[in-house]
Amino acid sequence: MEHDELKEDRAAFIAGEIDGIVIQLIIDGVEINRDNIVGHLEAKRKAVGNVIHKGLLRDSAAMVWKGK
Secondary structure (H helix, E strand, C coil): CCHHHHHHHHHHHHHHHHHHHHHHHHHHCCCCCHHHHHHHHHHHHHHCCCHHHHHHHHHHHHHHHHCC
């Protein structure tokens, strides 16, 4: 797998995690804002056992928090 493919896969995974959290917030009737998205990403990060998944969730939360 090439470096560009890995970057694309990582970006798709991060987008999927953020999308999943937003959908869950909508289902739960919770306001969609930066703090709620980051809070849910951090909670999920603490719950998963896979180190790579934890890192991607951490990066997702940082991306949302920084707005990048």
